[in-house]
Amino acid sequence: MCGIVGYIGHRQAYHILINGLKRLEYRGYDSAGISLLNNKPSIYKCKGKVGDLESIVIGNDISGSIGVGHTRWATHGEPSDTNAHPHISQEGHFIAVHNGIIENYSRLKKRLGDRGYEFRTETDTEVLVNLIEYIYLKGQVSAEMAVRLALTKVEGAYGLVVLSPDEPDKIIAARNSSPLVIGIGEKEYFIASDATPIVEFTKSVIYLNDDDVAIIKRNELTLKTIGNDKLEPKVHTLNLEIGEIDKNGYDHFMLKEIFEQPRSILDTFRGRVNPNREEVHLGGLYNVMPDLVNARRIIIIACGTSWHAGLVGEYLFEDMARIPVEVEYASEFRYRNPIINKDDIVIAISQSGETADTLAAVKLASDLGAMVLGICNVAGSSIPRATHAGVYTHAGPEIGVASTKAFTAQVTVLAMMAILLGKRRNFITDKEYVALIKELYEIPGKIEKILNYNDEFKRIADLYKNATNFLYLGRGYCFPVALEGALKLKEISYIHAEGYPAAEMKHGPIALIDEKMPVIVIAPKDKTYDKIVSNIQEIKARKGIVIAVVNEGDEVIKEMADHVLEIPETDTVFSTLLTVIPLQLLSYHIAVMRGCNVDQPRNLAKSVTVE
Numbered sequence: 288m289c290g291i292v293g294y295i296g297h298r299q300a301y302h303i304l305i306n307g308l309k310r311l312e313y314r315g316y317d318s319a320g321i322s323l324l325n326n327k328p329s330i331y332k333c334k335g336k337v338g339d340l341e342s343i344v345i346g347n348d349i350s351g352s353i354g355v356g357h358t359r360w361a362t363h364g365e366p367s368d369t370n371a372h373p374h375i376s377q378e379g380h381f382i383a384v385h386n387g388i389i390e391n392y393s394r395l396k397k398r399l400g401d402r403g404y405e406f407r408t409e410t411d412t413e414v415l416v417n418l419i420e421y422i423y424l425k426g427q428v429s430a431e432m433a434v435r436l437a438l439t440k441v442e443g444a445y446g447l448v449v450l451s452p453d454e455p456d457k458i459i460a461a462r463n464s465s466p467l468v469i470g471i472g473e474k475e476y477f478i479a480s481d482a483t484p485i486v487e488f489t490k491s492v493i494y495l496n497d498d499d500v501a502i503i504k505r506n507e508l509t510l511k512t513i514g515n516d517k518l519e520p521k522v523h524t525l526n527l528e529i530g531e532i533d534k535n536g537y538d539h540f541m542l543k544e545i546f547e548q549p550r551s552i553l554d555t556f557r558g559r560v561n562p563n564r565e566e567v568h569l570g571g572l573y574n575v576m577p578d579l580v581n582a583r584r585i586i587i588i589a590c591g592t593s594w595h596a597g598l599v600g601e602y603l604f605e606d607m608a609r610i611p612v613e614v615e616y617a618s619e620f621r622y623r624n625p626i627i628n629k630d631d632i633v634i635a636i637s638q639s640g641e642t643a644d645t646l647a648a649v650k651l652a653s654d655l656g657a658m659v660l661g662i663c664n665v666a667g668s669s670i671p672r673a674t675h676a677g678v679y680t681h682a683g684p685e686i687g688v689a690s691t692k693a694f695t696a697q698v699t700v701l702a703m704m705a706i707l708l709g710k711r712r713n714f715i716t717d718k719e720y721v722a723l724i725k726e727l728y729e730i731p732g733k734i735e736k737i738l739n740y741n742d743e744f745k746r747i748a749d750l751y752k753n754a755t756n757f758l759y760l761g762r763g764y765c766f767p768v769a770l771e772g773a774l775k776l777k778e779i780s781y782i783h784a785e786g787y788p789a790a791e792m793k794h795g796p797i798a799l800i801d802e803k804m805p806v807i808v809i810a811p812k813d814k815t816y817d818k819i820v821s822n823i824q825e826i827k828a829r830k831g832i833v834i835a836v837v838n839e840g841d842e843v844i845k846e847m848a849d850h851v852l853e854i855p856e857t858d859t860v861f862s863t864l865l866t867v868i869p870l871q872l873l874s875y876h877i878a879v880m881r882g883c884n885v886d887q888p889r890n891l892a893k894s895v896t897v898e
């Protein structure tokens with residue numbers, strides 16, 4: 288959700304903060320602000336993007352070697368200049384930026400109101416910063432203690448960074464459920480919601496855990512619990528290169544990430560599979576293999592695109608390992624009364640590793656006694672740290688809000704797991720195993736081939752860019768791709784789109800079909816091919832426009848459809864890795880042609896750290 292950045296050291300903070308906010312803008316972009324501490328504090332903030340913030344700052348004093356910045360995705364209070372962070376307390380003793388939600392903020396607000404506090408904004412953060420100040424003044428305590436005591440009164444999630452002009456040599460940072468990373472430099476520290484603003488300065492980082500409070504001075508960092516117990520900071524080394532978070536000449540991060548997929552998929556399986564080796568090697572699962580092999584049921588929990596990858600996982604595990612699978616929206620799972628049996632395995636899928644609902648579902652499943660595994664992209668994020676074991680996807684940083692390469696990397700990991708379990712459970716023979724692994728090695732090259740058809744996809748996008756509705760249909764492995772294709776289109780172009788299992792079309796969506804309705808049919812040659820050919824005929828009989836994703840050389844569907852998007856053939860179990868690519872590109876081009884901000888679609892955020 289929101290992005291937080293902070294700096295304390297010997298350099299001027301302003302440019303570090305602004306550049307950091309630009310790197311974090313994918314987390315939220317409805318308003319932005321910074322505060323710098325010099326002789327006296329300055330705060331600049333406004334509705335809009337970081338670029339707007341830069342324009343309002345021109346001509347003002349931007350000196351100071353300590354400061355914080357924030358880019359917001361609104362929860363409490365509409366996006367406005369006033370509601371933008373940082374927030375300053377009534378008497379000016381504290382300045383705070385915050386990511387998360389203070390759930391008991393209205394009760395706290397009332398109590399502070401009774402004690403003379405007046406509120407200028409509609410945010411929960413203003414309540415928190417005033418609570419800190421109230422405790423500080425009333426209790427005559429240090430800034431650090433006021434922060435810690437205030438946090439004991441707070442219910443909810445926070446990544447919080449606080450400055451106090453009264454103690455201008457330090458930054459106080461605290462975390463509960465909303466991530467914060469601290470970068471360690473030479474007599475300087477960098478604080479951020481994720482490592483992207485930090486990596487150009489240092490690779491040594493500390494990830495805060497829930498209930499941690501860091502008191503950061505220029506040459507000293509103290510880590511404590513909220514209850515004042517001292518902790519030993521654990522320093523990690525970032526496995527991230529600065530080049531990975533630049534656009535590298537592409538117009539948008541999304542396009543770059545779509546084109547990166549041959550490499551990101553290769554990175555995901557490289558070193559883990561090899562036709563000459565007996566088995567898929569997933570080091571992160573080594574200790575839990577007996578549980579996995581003997582699992583009676585797998586429950587997959589995820590949100591958004593990761594949930595679609597989970598649906599592909601259901602087909603993969605059932606097909607190759609013969610294990611029953613249930614795929615749950617994390618937000619539903621956590622508020623039901625889920626039944627977890629002794630031999631169940633829960634798998635959480637998350638690109639960011641920070642999605643609040645998925646993280647809460649992980650904790651619930653773990654509390655109920657389940658063995659919980661993670662499939663995540665961001666190393667060191669909260670979900671991998673809360674799970675018993677897991678597999679990283681190695682797709683590299685995904686910055687575009689609409690997920691693309693993370694999806695194919697997640698499917699690649701699920702496929703590797705299913706092959707591994709299939710082999711161990713004797714549902715896959717050695718011969719089949721070798722054939723599957725050989726085919727997996729072919730996938731990056733086949734994606735390259737699809738990417739070469741980009742101009743054709745762009746031409747078709749131009750024909751339908753003004754449509755108001757799209758229907759996406761698929762069967763079997765192509766059904767989750769239909770959902771994902773529809774999600775991509777609505778996320779970035781704001782066109783209404785629905786994904787459906789093709790046979791279900793007859794139970795409702797067929798009523799929508801007319802000569803204005805583009806229907807994307809995902810129809811590679813698999814066991815339901817003939818059925819989907821019949822579905823195409825049903826659409827054509829109602830004058831619908833058919834755009835079909837087909838295998839190269841498919842003359843049958845070419846005859847019937849208005850347009851075809853061609854892909855090479857592959858084994859059915861890997862088909863999603865290919866069929867999704869034309870749909871990603873189609874959505875991308877339509878959104879660009881409609882003038883939409885592809886990397887920062889309205890109302891969305893990359894990492895959803897509130898429920």
Ligand code: G6P
Nearest residue numbers: 590591592593637638639642690
């Ligand atoms: C947000 C993002 C989606 C993503 C979903 C789940 O909605 O915009 O792209 O699929 O969160 O995120 P996760 O990081 O858990 O995969």
